[in-house]
Amino acid sequence: MKTSKALAWLDRYRPRSLLTRMLLLTLLAVLLAQGISTTFWYTTFRAQENQGLVNSSRNLAYSAAATVRFFKSLPLEYRHIVLDQLRNMGGTRFFVSLNEMEIPLKALPETDRKTRVVQAVSDVLHERLGQNLPIRVEFVAQQDLRILNSQMKITDLPPSWANYALNLDPINPPVLVTQIEIAPQEWLYLASPLPAPYVSLEDTALPRQQLFFIVLLTIFLLSFIALMVRWQTRPLRRLARAAREMPFDDDRPPVPEWGSSEVVDVTRAFNTFRDRIRRYLKDREQLFTSVSHDLKTPITRLRLRAELLEDETLQAKFEKDLQELDLLVKSALQSVKDNDIYENMESVDVMALIDQVTEPAAGTPGKVTINGCPLRRYRCKPLALRRCIGNLFDNALKYGERVTIRIEDSPSELILHFEDEGPGLDPELLNKIFEPYYRATPCAPGEGLGLGIARAIAHAHGGDVEASNRERRGLRLSLFLPRNPE
Structure with a gap:
C-alpha cells in the first residue's frame, strides 16, 4: 500500500515538460561534476594546508629548542635580566617566562590538526633537547592563556610585555604553549601564536569564493540551458498545437518546417499525414455522396413499381422494406456528417454548452440535476462537443427519465458524468452500446448511432466515453476530456 502511494506521488510530481527535465538533469550534472571536482580539490588543498601547518610548527619548535638551549646556557643570575630585556625590547618570537611550577592550562578541544601539530612539536623538542626532559605542549585560546607563577591572564600584563610576541589582533589565532622543566622547580614557559597563514586548528571549509563560483556557474548553465531548450522546443510546441487542433480546411497553410533536423523531419511527416487524412476524408465524403445519390434512384424506382402491385399485402411489405433501406442510407450519411465536423478549435464555456443541451428538459422540476462546475474554459471544437454532450444527455434522459450531471475538473482532465435512474445494463453489454445501430432496448426510438458518435467526437478531442452501472440503480x-496546455 505504501509502495503504491509512493509511486502515485512520484508520478504526480515528476517533471513532465522537456524544459523542466533538461534543467533538472543539467542541475544534477553540474552538482555531480562540481561535487567530484570540489572533493578532489578540497582534499588536495587540505592535505597541502595540513602539511604546511606541520612544517611551520616544526620550524617554530626548532626556534623553541634554540631558545631553551640559550636559557640553559645562561648562569642563573643572568636569566631574569635577559627576560626583562626580552619583555621590554622584544627580539624573540615567543613570550618567555620562568616559573616555579608547571602552570595548568585549559586546552583547546582535540582535533586532527591539533594532534598532528602537538605531535610534531613534541618530536622536534625531544629530538633536540633529549628524551628524558619533561616537556608539555598544548594549545590554548587567548582568553584562557595564563602565565607566570600567579597564573595571571595575558590581558592583565602591560601591553609592551606581550605585544612583541603575542600580537593576536585581529585574527586571534590559538596560542602554542610549551613548558619545559630545565631545572628542579624551574619551568621555562614559551608561548607563541600559530604562524600565518595557518591561524586555525579546525578543518577549514570551502572558501566563500569557491562557493560563489559554483553557484554562479550553476545559475549561468541553467539559464543558458533554459534559453536553448525553449528555443529548440518552440517548433515542437507549434507542432503539438497543430496536432491538437488538426485543421482540415484547405485554406490553412502547413506547419512551418523549422528547427533541428529531427524536428523538421517530424514536422514534414505531420504535414504529409494531415494531407493524407484530408484526402481520405474528402474521398470518403464523395463516396458516401455518390452512394446516396446512386441509391436514391433505384429506391424511388422500386417505390413506383411497388405501387403497381395489385396485392396490397405484398405492396405493404415492399414499402416497409424500402422505408428501412432509405432509413439506413440516411442514418449512414448522418453518422458520417456528425463525425466529420470541420471546425477550428476554440476556448468555450462548457457550462454554457450543458445549459443549452439541458434547457428543454430543465423546465420540469427534478428532471435534470447539475453538480459541480468547470474550473475554467475548455479548448475544443464547440459544435462537436455540444453534439457529444447532447447525445449522452439524450440517451440518459431516454432510459432514466431523471438525469444527474456531475462535473469533475482538474488541471489535467475534465470529466462529465451523466447518471440516469434507469434499469442499467448487463456488464457484457457496457461496451457494445457504442457500436453503430445497436440498441439495448429494440423498441426504443432512435437508430442506435448517438453513443457511437459521442465516443468518436471524444476520441477526436483525445478523450473517451465509458459506460458503467451505478451502485444502486x-x-x-462518463465523458473524459484531457486538458491540453495552452
Whole structure:
C-alpha cells in the first residue's frame, strides 16, 4: 500500500515538460561534476594546508629548542635580566617566562590538526633537547592563556610585555604553549601564536569564493540551458498545437518546417499525414455522396413499381422494406456528417454548452440535476462537443427519465458524468452500446448511432466515453476530456 502511494506521488510530481527535465538533469550534472571536482580539490588543498601547518610548527619548535638551549646556557643570575630585556625590547618570537611550577592550562578541544601539530612539536623538542626532559605542549585560546607563577591572564600584563610576541589582533589565532622543566622547580614557559597563514586548528571549509563560483556557474548553465531548450522546443510546441487542433480546411497553410533536423523531419511527416487524412476524408465524403445519390434512384424506382402491385399485402411489405433501406442510407450519411465536423478549435464555456443541451428538459422540476462546475474554459471544437454532450444527455434522459450531471475538473482532465435512474445494463453489454445501430432496448426510438458518435467526437478531442452501472440503480456515462496546455 505504501509502495503504491509512493509511486502515485512520484508520478504526480515528476517533471513532465522537456524544459523542466533538461534543467533538472543539467542541475544534477553540474552538482555531480562540481561535487567530484570540489572533493578532489578540497582534499588536495587540505592535505597541502595540513602539511604546511606541520612544517611551520616544526620550524617554530626548532626556534623553541634554540631558545631553551640559550636559557640553559645562561648562569642563573643572568636569566631574569635577559627576560626583562626580552619583555621590554622584544627580539624573540615567543613570550618567555620562568616559573616555579608547571602552570595548568585549559586546552583547546582535540582535533586532527591539533594532534598532528602537538605531535610534531613534541618530536622536534625531544629530538633536540633529549628524551628524558619533561616537556608539555598544548594549545590554548587567548582568553584562557595564563602565565607566570600567579597564573595571571595575558590581558592583565602591560601591553609592551606581550605585544612583541603575542600580537593576536585581529585574527586571534590559538596560542602554542610549551613548558619545559630545565631545572628542579624551574619551568621555562614559551608561548607563541600559530604562524600565518595557518591561524586555525579546525578543518577549514570551502572558501566563500569557491562557493560563489559554483553557484554562479550553476545559475549561468541553467539559464543558458533554459534559453536553448525553449528555443529548440518552440517548433515542437507549434507542432503539438497543430496536432491538437488538426485543421482540415484547405485554406490553412502547413506547419512551418523549422528547427533541428529531427524536428523538421517530424514536422514534414505531420504535414504529409494531415494531407493524407484530408484526402481520405474528402474521398470518403464523395463516396458516401455518390452512394446516396446512386441509391436514391433505384429506391424511388422500386417505390413506383411497388405501387403497381395489385396485392396490397405484398405492396405493404415492399414499402416497409424500402422505408428501412432509405432509413439506413440516411442514418449512414448522418453518422458520417456528425463525425466529420470541420471546425477550428476554440476556448468555450462548457457550462454554457450543458445549459443549452439541458434547457428543454430543465423546465420540469427534478428532471435534470447539475453538480459541480468547470474550473475554467475548455479548448475544443464547440459544435462537436455540444453534439457529444447532447447525445449522452439524450440517451440518459431516454432510459432514466431523471438525469444527474456531475462535473469533475482538474488541471489535467475534465470529466462529465451523466447518471440516469434507469434499469442499467448487463456488464457484457457496457461496451457494445457504442457500436453503430445497436440498441439495448429494440423498441426504443432512435437508430442506435448517438453513443457511437459521442465516443468518436471524444476520441477526436483525445478523450473517451465509458459506460458503467451505478451502485444502486441506473447507468453512468462518463465523458473524459484531457486538458491540453495552452
